[in-house]
């Protein structure tokens with residue numbers, strides 16, 4: 001396994017109490033695989049990404065678990081060790097491309113500097129590779145785009161530049177947190193196609209975070225469904241979407257107005273959203289679950305296999 005998250009728990013401590021953002025999550029990504037994480041707002045998708053990247057803030061505490069990357073526990077790395085991993089072995093692309101770009105530096109120069117740092121080539125060679133990398137993310141006329149500042153580019157072009165930057169090391173794993181959410185549908189589709197192409201060509205694994213089941217269907221071979229800081233179901237995307245096992249996944253799919261066009265924001269499902277400060281003793285979804293039995297309110301189900309490559313945390317699936 002390229003990445004294996006084992007029983008990871010993360011809390012945020014603040015004046016208004018402790019928020020359990022992740023509670024014992026387990027996930028794995030094989031080399032070259034694209035895994036989607038889907039779930040409502042606040043379910044812990046971004047916290048999962050930040051945990052892998054070692055970018056949790058000071059008010060966060062990892063209270064248990066491991067994040068194994070090529071067998072090494074990332075949670076135990078010191079600052080210095082991180083510099084050889086983050087942005088190098090593990091690349092990242094976030095929703096807002098401007099956060100990854102230097103606002104007053106031409107994009108060609110930004111790319112060239114990163115390439116020089118990673119590969120130790122000459123200035124001239126870095127310059128050539130920078131233009132080539134723009135070509136690789138299908139930017140037309142890469143020579144002239146290299147001479148532009150980020151603010152002169154459209155959102156989609158900027159995200160392409162960010163992808164070129166993230167892929168330049170090149171990484172074994174790319175963490176993408178809603179990278180297409182801010183883009184119009186056509187551009188979104190093009191960026192997804194590009195990411196899939198680069199992943200296949202370079203063998204880069206991608207952890208793709210989204211709240212859009214349509215994006216998952218389009219891009220990800222496997223999917224993990226998160227609810228209130230827990231992974232409730234994982235499996236091959238086609239199977240999970242066709243026959244969801246967990247009542248939460250079922251509710252998500254039922255809430256979609258049109259299954260043929262799943263590019264719709266996830267709708268709220270009936271019942272009250274979970275309170276991140278007070279977790280029920282049993283299954284996290286039990287208070288909202290239409291199918292709960294007595295056991296669900298008393299005992300917490302763990303993520304267990306339901307078939308060869310599918311897992312769910314639900315007593316009814318046993």
Ligand SMILES: Nc1ncnc2c1ncn2[C@@H]1O[C@H](COP(=O)(O)OP(=O)(O)OP(=O)(O)O)[C@@H](O)[C@H]1O
Pocket residue numbers: 012014019020021039040041042043044045046047048057059211276
């Ligand atoms: N820096 C922080 N300080 C305090 N609480 C936080 C912090 N970051 C996240 N949380 C809390 O952790 C939980 C998970 O948040 P997270 O950002 O991972 O959700 P998400 O699934 O990415 O949601 P969205 O789809 O809105 O991006 C939420 O309850 C959130 O309020």
Ligand code: NI
Pocket residue numbers: 045046047177
């Ligand atoms: Ni998020």
